Amino acid sequence: MKPTNIIQAHSSHVNKVLFTKDDSMLFSFGFSGELRCWNTDDWSLIREFEGHTETVNGGVEYNGQLITVSRDKQINFFELDSGKLTDTVEDHKKGIDNVLMTADQRYLLTSGQDKMVVSRNMDGSIIASLKPNGKNLSIKTTTPDGKYVMVGGLGSQLQVFTIPELEEAATFEAGKIALTCVRCHPDKDLAWCLDYSGGLNIIDTKNWKVSQIVPLNRKGVMALAYAPARNELAITAEKAVLLLDADSLEVKQELSSSAKGNYGINYSHDNKLLALASADKKVRIWKLD
DSSP, X not given: OOOSEXXXXXXXXXXXXXXXXTSSEEEEEESTTOEEEEETTTOOXXXXXXOOOSOEEEEEXXXXXXXXXXXXXXXXXXXXXXXXXXXXXXXXTTOOOEEEEOTTXXXXXXXXXXXXXXXXXXXXXXXXXXXXXXXXXXXXXXXXXXXXXXXXXXXXXXEEEETTTOOEEEEEEOOSSBEEXXXXXXXXXXXXXXXXXXXXXXXXXXXXXXXXXXXXXXXXXOOEEEEGGGTEEEEEETTEEXXXXXXXXXXXXXXXXXXXXXXXXXXXXXXXXXXXXXXXXXXXXXXXX
């Protein structure tokens, strides 16, 4: 299935995409400090957010703001309506690779090469931090109850820490080569973990162990999203997006992408749209049945 719309979005790689909570806008995060906002009615450019100077690695929506992080070491706070930069917190001497917000919107978490996880108040102020004890470790997801954050990267280990204290709760094997993405089920004690080798690891988050491994037989699996209304997983691979039934884990459909590198994926909150961020500078959109 080909995309419904293709946005010629950035001048270089697009890393991630994020729908606003009302699904009226889509944010795209990319190289060279590029952060753009698109109208989901006609996919026209609403605005470009100015403030980052290097790769923008993600963002969260909170209280009328877009909070973003970048390799330029900055956590930026933008007004959603105007795009105005209202505040900047500088941290992580080697840049910031990810940002998460707990479901109860009480805490922010960031990670970078100098600190594998930092827990923060919503204004960016630090509560606790941990230095890396492995290679390329990054925060991957938080549990729906907001109590734990999972950390992984190169290698097979997934580490779990409490929020906000960052006390170690568990460490276990969850892959082979590199853990690229982890997402939690919102209502069940399970999470899905992608390994770059092409494995989908099902994690029992009550006992912190892998309960099942599903071979995807694809290269370059990088990102994963879950649509509750469709009970569906979307997984990126080279030149494709796989749609899986979340219960049977069987592939329902394959969406085509001419890009070899597909880095970020997200469903709209009503689960009617799916957006893909790719290395070929484009954002692809599918309108789902």
